[in-house]
Amino acid sequence: IVDAAAARRRPVAPPAGIAMPAIDRGARAADVLVVGAGFAGSVMAERLAAEGGKRVLVIDRRPHIAGNAFDHHDAAGVLIHRYGPHIFHTNAASVFEYLSRFTAWRPYEHRVLARVRGQEVPMPINRTTLNALYGLGLATDAEAAAYLASVAEPVSPVRTSEDVVVAGVGRDLYETFFRGYTRKQWGMDPSELDKSVAARVPARTDTDDRYFTDTFQAMPRDGYTRMFERILDHGRIAVETGVEYRDVMREGVFDHVVFTGAIDEFFDHRFGRLPYRSLEFEHVTLDQDRFQAVGTVNYPDEAVPYTRITEYKHLTGQRHPKTSLTYEHPRADGDPYYPIPRPENQALFKRYEALARARHDVSFVGRLATYRYYNMDQVVGQALATAKGLLARWGMAAPR
Ligand code: FAD
Ligand code: UDP
Incomplete structure (x- = not known):
């Protein structure tokens, strides 16, 4: 359907190096093109369609929606996460209510x-952990805190992931739990990584054994992909998967683009490649009901090639005679999964961010486009805020 009104509007400039051909202009006409059907793109699309009345085309180069949160039933019928375990947790009531x-x-x-x-x-x-590892009988928070204080090493200033752990729990615990795991996961020593990485997993003095302490901790009852189907189920949203941004820009006419892919790719790696860490997911199904005691078991030992094993039935509550697991093997090459927090990478990102700021026709949202080690809830929060800002800019701020 060619929309003449849309074709008359001034379209978003195509990426560098792509001439706008005369053929088929407007074949994919919409007000807004959203690149990426993960949390960032799907939430933006829903807000701009539902709140802003925009016609939105969402595309993704992968053959499915939901981005890295994509889940599906494997050959045995067990619900698994294709891109590794995704556990939802947040302190933001607004994000939880929205989803x-x-x-x-x-x-x-x-x-x-x-x-x-x-x-x-x-x-x-x-x-x-302390009592089991060292045969101690620490009975109270105060005793555990005193023990940690006795083994912690003063570090000043605390800059790196090594610093933050050694300053908190000392060298033996650092080497036992963090050094090997981090070297495997990131392909570099914790001393080369920003403190924010290891600070995601702070030590405790109580016996709380939950991985997260957030107020809201829950899994989408019917899975992530089903939730994304509902987010995108709107009369003004069209979705195309298995489609490249560049190819769509050859044919489409859009007033605005929301880009949730890698920001350095958007700008043709003009200043060089931003480093991202990748993973290979080894999915395994076993003909047994249960494999391990909890959802995830971590393997900090550097001699073990994977970092962790996740057994999905713990996460999903599914009952099934078989069980499916994912082993995570860190990789330098492959799909970009993790921005790598360290000062020189942040400096390079800032150069791309300056280019992004000058593009008022494009909004950059999400983990890859803003080069931030964000959890799902943070991406949702960022998308909600970005959509609100855009709607206000377009004179459509109609809070619901
Ligand atoms: P993505 O989900 O990466 O979506 C971006 C989409 O854009 C992709 O689908 C991609 O195919 C598409 N795309 C990119 N470029 C183009 C292009 N040029 N053309 C077309 N399409 C394009 N968070 C949690 O809160 N809890 C967890 O337990 C958790 N576990 C994780 C485990 C792993 C192994 C990983 C890697 C991440 C985990 N996360 C977790 C983080 C979570 O995955 C992200 O916060 C979230 O998925 C980011 O959403 P996004 O929309 O920004 O990016
Ligand atoms: N980490 C570690 N040992 C562990 C768990 C985490 O060294 O047993 C470090 C490691 O550097 C990891 C970071 O803490 O990348 C953050 O861990 P998290 O579980 O939050 O990673 P994610 O789930 O995002 O991969």
Whole structure:
């Protein structure tokens, strides 16, 4: 359907190096093109369509929606996450309420054990971990805090992931739980990574063995993909998967683009490549009901090639005679999954961000486009805020 009104509007400039051909202009006409059907793109699309009355085309180069949160039933019929375990947790009531419009929830608190020195002990490090590992009898928070204070090493200033752990729990616990895991996961030593990375998993002095302490901890009852189907189920939203941004820009006419892919790719790597860390997911189904005691077991030992094993039935509550697991093998090459937080990468990102700021016809949203090590809820929060700002700019600020 060619929309003449849309074709008359001034379209978003195509990426560098792409001449706008005369053929088929407007074949994919919409007011807004959203690149990426993950949390960032889907939430933006829903807000701009539902609140702003915009006609939105959402595209993704992958053959499915939901981005990295994509889940599906494997050959055995077990619900698995194709891109590794995704556990929803947030302190933001607004984010939880927004997503609750599109899914019911299954309460779930994630627990992780670390396999170290022939034992499986709680991670993050807590009082139980200390007692099991060192044969201690720490009975109170105060005793555990005193123990950690006695082994912690003064570090000043605290800049790196090594610094933050050693300053908190000392060198032995650092080497046991963090050094090997981090070297595998990131392909570099914790001393080369920003402190914010290891600070995601702070030690505790109580016996709380939940991985997260957020107010809201739950899994979408019917899975992530079903939730995304509902987010995108709107009369003014069209979705095309298996489609490249550049190819759509050859044919489409749009007033605005929301880009949720890698920002350096958008700008043709003009200043060089931004480093992203990748993973290979080894999915395995076993002909047994249960494999491990908790959702995830971490393997900090550098000699073990993977970082962690996740058993999905813990997360989803599914009952099935078989069980499916994912082993995560860190990789330098492959799909970009993690921005790598370190000062020189941030400096390079800032150069791309300056280009992005000058593009009023494009909004950059999400983990890859803003080069931030964001969890799902943070991406949703960022998308809600970005959509609100855009709608205000377009004179459509009609809060619901
Ligand atoms: P994505 O989900 O990456 O979506 C971007 C989409 O854009 C992709 O589908 C991509 O195919 C598409 N795209 C990119 N470029 C183009 C292009 N040129 N043309 C067309 N399409 C394009 N968060 C949590 O809160 N809890 C967890 O437990 C958790 N576990 C995680 C485990 C792993 C292994 C990983 C990698 C991440 C995890 N996260 C977790 C983080 C979570 O995945 C992200 O916060 C979230 O998915 C980011 O959403 P997004 O929309 O920004 O990006
Ligand atoms: N980490 C570690 N050992 C662990 C768990 C985490 O060294 O057993 C470090 C590691 O650097 C990891 C970071 O803490 O990348 C953040 O862990 P998280 O579980 O939040 O990683 P994600 O789920 O985002 O991969």
